[in-house]
Amino acid sequence: MGGHHKKNLRAEKAKVKLKGAKLPKGLNVTKTDFKVRKIEIREQLKESSYTEFGQRQLNLKETLSRLKHHSVKFRQDALRNVRDSLKSGNADHLIGHLNVLFQGIAAGALDMERSARQESFKTLDVLLEALQPQAVAPFFHVIATYLRCAMTHVLPAIQEDSLLMLDVLLQRVPPALLAERSASVIIGNFIDMISRARHDNERSNRTLTLNLGQGKQTTVKWRTKVLIRLQQILGTLVSSKNAKAPVARVVHFEEMRPQYYNVLCPTPKDNRDIYAILKEPKLSAEGTQLQTYLEQLLPLLQDNWLEVRPQPQQPLLSQDAAASLHVVISLMSLLWTLVAQHETEHNTKELSDWLRKNYAQKFVVNFLDKDGSRFPYQQIPLAAKKSTKDKGAVDGGELCLPQNLGIVPLTCKFFPNPNEKQAKLYGHLISYMQQCLERLNSMPPEQQLLVVASLRPLLLENATSLLNIVADPLISLLSVTIESYVGQRFTTREGVATRVLNLLCEIVERSDLYKRFGGEARFAPFLSYLPQLLLKPTVGEATLRAMATLCRQLNGVFMSALIQSSPKVISHLVKLQVTGDSEAEDKFENQKRVLNLFYYARESDKEGQLERALKQLEEQAENGRIAGYLKAVLGFN
Template identity: 85%
Template sequence: MQMRLDNCTSQLHKYTDMLHISIIYQIGCLVYILGHTVYRLSLVRTCFDCFHFVNQPPIFFRAGKMGGHHKKNLRAEKAKVKLKGAKLPKGLNVTKTDFKVRKIEIREQLKESSYSETGQRQFNLKETLSRLKHHSVKFRTDAQRNVRDSLKSGNADHLIGHLNELFQGIAAGALDMERSARQESFKTLDVMLEALQPQAVAPFFHVIATYLRCAMTHVLPAIQEDSLLMLDVLLLRVPPAFLAERSASTIIGNFIDMISRARHDNERSNRTLTLNLSQGKQTTVKWRTKVLIRLQQILGTLVTSKTAKPAAARVVHFEEMRPQYYNVLCPVRHDNRDLHAILNESKLTAEGTQLHTYVQQLLPLLQDNWMEVRPQEQQPLLNQDAAASLHVVIGLMSLLWNLIEQHEAEHSTTELSDWLRKNYAQKFLLNFLAKDGSRFPYQQIPLATKKSAKEKGAIDGGELCMPQNLGIVRLTCKFFPRPVERQTQMFAHLVDYMQESLNRLNTLSPEQQLSLVASLRALLFENAISLLNIVAEPLTSLLSATSEAYVGQRFTTREGVATRVLNLLCEIVERSDLYTRFGGEQRFTSFLSYLPQLLLKPTVGESTLRAMATLCRQLNGVFMAALVQSAPEIVSHLNKLQITGDIEGQDKFENQKRVVNLYYYARELDKEGKLERSVKQLEEQVESKRIADYLKAVVGYN
């Protein structure tokens, strides 16, 4: 065998040299000379084999027959049984599918096994906590779903002892590189905050707030954009006072950083707007609008938390024949001081200074944002993006004014509002109204397709831009509480717009009517004394239209709109200076005649009853005449009447006496003896004997 291999190797080198000299010539000669003998054919085959393997290592040469497996496969194929027979007729070779099946589900077995109905494996708590920190995205998302399923099934109690680890793992998903993992994290956080009480979440809220701030300041635009979704969960599930107390101030600073950057020049405005953050189809205007909407919600939580009224004190009425129980031991006093006061440390910024910083940073940014989308022509037509931007800018400026007014009411000062008017009143006038009000009111360009019509709503205010225009009216009254003669044309323009809005009152939604009433309060009550000096006639006509709309019941009762209009008119009537300047009884006749009819309804407001008492003390003849005219119906309805907004624990008889006391002033106008008939009517009812005696004493008191 070795000799044979050596022989082959020597032949290989021999024929390789021959091929290098003249391979084509030698092959032709050999084929021509040795073409008729078997030996010569074998030599030709050897030459071609050498040519094929000339560049291959010798290890590829092996002895034995070639192609043995191929022959075996051919023999195996030939040995297979061939099925021969007639084909089925056409239409018979069809699978029948007209049978019915029923899925078999044994829920007890599924519950006992370690798999849920959806096929997802249910892990125990320890394994879930470990998988929340796993490097695999699939493992993390499965753990998030497992936590949601556990909470939805009502097993939130066994998670109480592990909330720190759970919040750490779930909130950390806000910084995940995968968008799907971030969305799963937000869904799980939503379910978890819904299932747990705020007291259980309070010790661990700093964990959620920390990850939220990290996401809002992340270097990746996608994570910054999704951080708004996490904030939506907190705004929905966390109480406003709790959110405002814990992290609202820090989150506001992050919001400002998301749409602007600090500038290092000597200009007064120390921040400038940034360009588009997102790399998708989202424009810069849309991105800023999304950020500013969340900022508006955060400021709304601050306003809501500060307007929460403290609980009313418990009033105990002494009765001689009834046992009374009073506290003997002094209640435990709680330390309500903050941490800085307890540790004798001074705060870094006071509340007023911090609010001043917000206003100083936000107002220039809001006005710059509006200037970028405002149309250049005098025609105030806005596209959808510009309308949405104006909507959120006006809303934010209104919230800042509310915070300023709350702060000044608590500290009995006007320093911040005076500074705001001094620095930004003229800029607001030029940017939103123009000097003569020619840019007002704004309207949106009609949307072309029905598909786009679905997108309009609260975010853009509709084609008439009603929320934006009404907000501008209120802000103008805030910036110019004492208008001067040169602003007559501008305020007349605003009053005319309010008159037009009242004419289409029936087409407005409850939210739009609420905004309309707020603007009416700014014109007819808060700034009325100053406005009556420059636009007396238009303002008086607006008041008459408002009164007629209320008497005609054109304001909706939903969302308390009609009640707010009633309170506004009652407050105007209570102020003798406004009542006289607007025209007195002549202007308010329809409203004063209608006012006693409110005592025939199931409920009457505390402010309404107070206004009635004021009118009686002022000896208002129109109101007292209408009150006496309806005396029998009002007196018989006393047992069913309830007063809303009264002091907690107020006796029903005390409320009835407040209504009866109105007739002490109006009894002189009772020429037909209706009050005496009302007394006799009450005396016939056993349950009304007490109030009948009181009414008799009031009528006969001299």
């Protein structure tokens, strides 16, 4: 050991020593005042596999494989990568891989981690927004399958988050596609989320279940949250049935005129009663399914309301009870709409008769009491610290206007032919509607639409029976409605005023109701105001039809008002547009319909106003066609 050490020391001493002068004090400093420039190679940047945050970019193959990875972090990164790619406008290269993509994204609804489920819903939202409905349709069954699995999952957290997935579908998927593909199955799953069957039989009575066990929300809030989504699903069914099929146009051949032919041809309808031929019950398969929904849902909705219904010592509703009542009334209205659509399509009344027989009395007892003493409902005033967001459409506000206005038409549907026993009940409803008309100026358009919808069954659909038991209150309600319309207290937004006008015109067209309501004496303010509508830019088809009916009935009040306005009406006729069913007609044909009114009204022209208006038209060369037709109308015997 010692010999080697000495040998190493001698080798060190033998090395050449570099000796130099030391720098003066203060100069041994590194210079940093020089400038540098980054070297950028464009091709390398383009092919770089890292983002600006240092995260590794994944190609499409890696992304699709990571959607099924066992690691939660890998799955979330893949979902974010898909979302970023879609937001950057690169959806075209995903078209060939939609099957795998939908499988991977929709499977996130069943993920055990809440963060992964939320990422999958965000990505599904962006994907459905970027794709056309025809591209989604072949793979919609994949999404619907995972949704149903999530709604029936054993874990309450996954069940609760399944509503978020449904929100995405309701927002991004067309109602017709959602209703056609899986609405019927989803409705059954909704029923399972808030109730369970008392027996193994599927159509047996069901009982409400308690809270899911999360501890974060009450049972009432959970059921309300589920029922709101059920309301949206039923709304898609209603809107899909209301969609009108394209009408084929029949073109007649003319040798000297260019012809344009449609591909579609009108399909002849078979009006034979096939059920009578085959000796089968009239209730179709669709009607049987709808009856099943009614048997399961209506008892559940009423039980849900009975749990939160206020007691006599505290008649005001809590906020949760008001929200529950709002969604329950909306669901019952939608169910009645589906029944009406089904019966119109199949020309039957069996389902509505069955509904009234089994649930009419229960509805009155649970929601109104027998004499209507519980009606109308009001909510406990909210504390000042509550935001205005809590007073909106969820619970209807402190006056509970949507709830109360929804109860009125439902009562009319359950009792279309009321008798003396329901006189006091309908007296409460009519009195409440008059109070609503007095508060019209403070109502937004959405609530005014509900007011008009509640007036229609009282003043038109059930009016014949109601005039036998509550004639004076009903006539008073009509007078207030006419005063409100003529006084322009109904807003023109959302078509509210137009709906009131159509309602009043339909009453006028029915001669029996017109006479029983008081005839010209009662409708005088409305009839005198009616010709003023011909001075506006547009007039509705229903309004023009009602005017023609009044002229054929030789209504003196209307014809006198029409003659007084005739110079202005005739001069404005060139600018007038008729909206509604006759929009496709020639403009001159609609102008002739207005001019035909003066054929009946000319007898009321004592001052010769029509003749003066005709001379003014004849002086204007551009109105020669209208002038010629008006001259023929006035001279026709």
